[in-house]
Amino acid sequence: xxxxxxxxxxxxxxxxxxxxxxxxxxxxxxxxxxxxxxxxxxxxxxxxxxxxxxxxxxxxxxxxxxxxxxxxxxxxxxxxxxxxxxxxxxxxxxxxxxxxxxxxxxxxxxxxxxxxxxxxxxxxxxxxxxxxxxxxxxxxxxxxxxxxxxxxxxxxxxxxxxxxxxxxxxxxxxxxxxxxxxxxxxxxxxxxxxxxxxxxx
Numbered sequence: 600x601x602x603x604x605x606x607x608x609x610x611x612x613x614x615x616x617x618x619x620x621x622x623x624x625x626x627x628x629x630x631x632x633x634x635x636x637x638x639x640x641x642x643x644x645x646x647x648x649x650x651x652x653x654x655x656x657x658x659x660x661x662x663x664x665x666x667x668x669x670x671x672x673x674x675x676x677x678x679x680x681x682x683x684x685x686x687x688x689x690x691x692x693x694x695x696x697x698x699x700x701x702x703x704x705x706x707x708x709x710x711x712x713x714x715x716x717x718x719x720x721x722x723x724x725x726x727x728x729x730x731x732x733x734x735x736x737x738x739x740x741x742x743x744x745x746x747x748x749x750x751x752x753x754x755x756x757x758x759x760x761x762x763x764x765x766x767x768x769x770x771x772x773x774x775x776x777x778x779x780x781x782x783x784x785x786x787x788x789x790x791x792x793x794x795x796x797x798x799x800x
Contacts, residue, residue, distance in 0.1 A: 632657045634733030634770070637664045639723065639756075641738075641748035642671040642708055643684035643700070649743050649775055651691060653736060658692030665691075666699045666726050668719060668752070673708040699726055706748075714751035716758055723755065727766050734771045741777035 636657045640646050646654060646665055657663045665688055670677040681700060688698035705718040726732065737756060742749025756772055759765045765772070 632661060632734065635662045635664065635731055635768075636734045636736065637666060637726065637730070637732040639666045639668070639735060639737040639752055641668050641746065641752060643667055643680040644671070644687070645749070646684070646691065647687045649738075650736065653775075654691040654693065657736075662697070662730075663693050664697045664699065664726065664730055664732065665693045666701070666723065668701050668703075668714075668722065669706045669708045669748070670700060670702060671708045677708075708748065710746055710748075713747055716751065716755045719752060719755040720759065720764075723759075724764075724766070727769060731768045732766075733768050734773065735765075735769060736773045737775070739774040739777050743775060743777050 632653070638646065638650055638654055638657075640650065646667070654663060654665070667684060670684075671680040684700055685695060685698055689695070701722050703718065703722065706714055706722075727735070735756065738749040738753045740750060740753045740757070742753065753774060756774075760772060
């Protein structure tokens with residue numbers, strides 16, 4: 600009987616701990632996610648695989664847009680993935696009007712296909728200007744998984760920043776930090792590392 604009480608109390612404490620950690624991390628994020636926010640991804644499913652918590656947080660209180668630069672037709676499933684993209688966006692709080700999927704022969708899906716910065720810039724600047732975007736969130740220079748299409752988006756954003764070519768409405772550009780393979784697959788235990796690293800922000 601004593602063992603059961605210990606297990607129940609331990610589980611209760613762990614649940615409370617994780618709730619506090621998640622609330623604190625989400626609360627921190629909400630302080631700088633203000634104004635019109637644009638998430639920039641390469642393929643359908645990037646939004647839910649890599650950015651879901653941030654999109655959910657942003658879309659609660661801010662106009663949130665999602666720009667996807669191709670339909671993910673690498674395996675010939677582009678039409679299916681387009682439908683999945685719009686359903687995913689709806690689940691994440693992004694309306695159909697705010698979910699922008701690009702179809703451009705110059706931006707084809709593929710880990711070995713190098714996207715030209717100019718092609719990304721053309722679409723990105725158009726969306727930023729049309730919607731008066733204030734915050735942009737996308738991949739870092741490793742692209743989470745090392746995918747060339749992800750890295751190309753970061754290269755594009757860095758060039759726009761360095762050359763001061765982003766429209767004046769843009770106040771903040773954020774990137775998703777790539778992490779090592781051990782942390783990536785450590786499941787909920789990574790919350791402890793993230794809290795230690797960012798919780799005091």
